[in-house]
Amino acid sequence: MTRLSVNVNKIAVLRNSRGGGDPDVVRAAQACLDAGAHGITVHPRPDARHIRASDVQALAQLTAERGVEFNIEGNPFAPPRDGYPGLLALCEQTRPAQVTLVPDGDAQLTSDHGFDFARERDALIPLVAAFRGLGCRVSLFANAGADIESARAAGADRIELYTGPWAEAFEAGTPDAALPAFVSTARGARAAGLGVNAGHDLSQANLAAFLVALGDVDEVSIGHALIGEALYDGLEPTVRRYLAILEEAAAHF
Numbered sequence: 001m002t003r004l005s006v007n008v009n010k011i012a013v014l015r016n017s018r019g020g021g022d023p024d025v026v027r028a029a030q031a032c033l034d035a036g037a038h039g040i041t042v043h044p045r046p047d048a049r050h051i052r053a054s055d056v057q058a059l060a061q062l063t064a065e066r067g068v069e070f071n072i073e074g075n076p077f078a079p080p081r082d083g084y085p086g087l088l089a090l091c092e093q094t095r096p097a098q099v100t101l102v103p104d105g106d107a108q109l110t111s112d113h114g115f116d117f118a119r120e121r122d123a124l125i126p127l128v129a130a131f132r133g134l135g136c137r138v139s140l141f142a143n144a145g146a147d148i149e150s151a152r153a154a155g156a157d158r159i160e161l162y163t164g165p166w167a168e169a170f171e172a173g174t175p176d177a178a179l180p181a182f183v184s185t186a187r188g189a190r191a192a193g194l195g196v197n198a199g200h201d202l203s204q205a206n207l208a209a210f211l212v213a214l215g216d217v218d219e220v221s222i223g224h225a226l227i228g229e230a231l232y233d234g235l236e237p238t239v240r241r242y243l244a245i246l247e248e249a250a251a252h253f
């Protein structure tokens with residue numbers, strides 16, 4: 001079955017809007033794990049607009065105590081600055097099970113593309129090796145249609161398919177137009193020996209059709225929609241609904 005890693009960035013957005021410690025990112029992560037989530041994801045940004053280095057430390061401790069996976073996402077090329085030690089240093093301090101490298105810039109509202117592997121492969125090779133040297137599985141954020149052979153040559157263990165275009169196509173009522181590129185990229189990654197994760201704008205509405213079409217997805221990381229849906233239904237019931245979707249999708253195979 002595909003595993004669910006809940007991204008708690010949005011809890012930190014709410015907390016930071018007022019200063020102080022509420023809502024508590026660790027307590028929210030605990031609730032997700034109590035409901036059965038398989039892991040926790042964070043994507044700290046260098047401008048510390050939501051998840052802070054101290055959150056990363058606290059969540060590393062929680063996930064270690066609970067024996068579940070911690071996934072840290074970020075741009076490995078972004079230099080350290082006040083309040084952000086850099087992705088490699090964060091991983092050195094906290095040793096997450098997985099690091100997901102994402103080529104996002106400060107000016108981006110959110111992640112909106114994967115790596116151009118053919119162009120960035122040589123720069124990625126030593127970085128991927130450094131993260132793997134810390135004991136982290138390395139996943140590389142990838143567009144549908146990405147050059148999988150170059151991702152493999154960069155040393156990746158997995159790719160994470162950037163699913164923003166899937167969510168947009170689903171919303172527009174044209175899901176079938178978007179799916180073939182995802183299906184063939186996932187298939188190519190598997191054939192190259194890479195694992196396949198997926199994330200960005202996945203939701204209760206669009207998740208099942210994606211998983212059923214792709215078949216073999218190791219992990220989805222979901223934050224924005226899940227935290228939004230939890231406003232209506234509660235965090236634990238919402239996580240359980242996602243788990244039910246994952247179970248139902250797995251029953252197709």
Ligand SMILES: CC(=O)[C@@H](O)[C@H](O)COP(=O)(O)O
Binds near residue numbers: 110
């Ligand atoms: C890589 C990815 O798709 C997510 O991590 C997304 O970037 C979440 O980050 P924000 O919560 O800052 O939008």
Ligand SMILES: NCC(=O)COP(=O)(O)O
Binds near residue numbers: 007
């Ligand atoms: N890697 C994707 C992720 O962690 C969550 O993305 P989103 O659900 O907040 O769009």
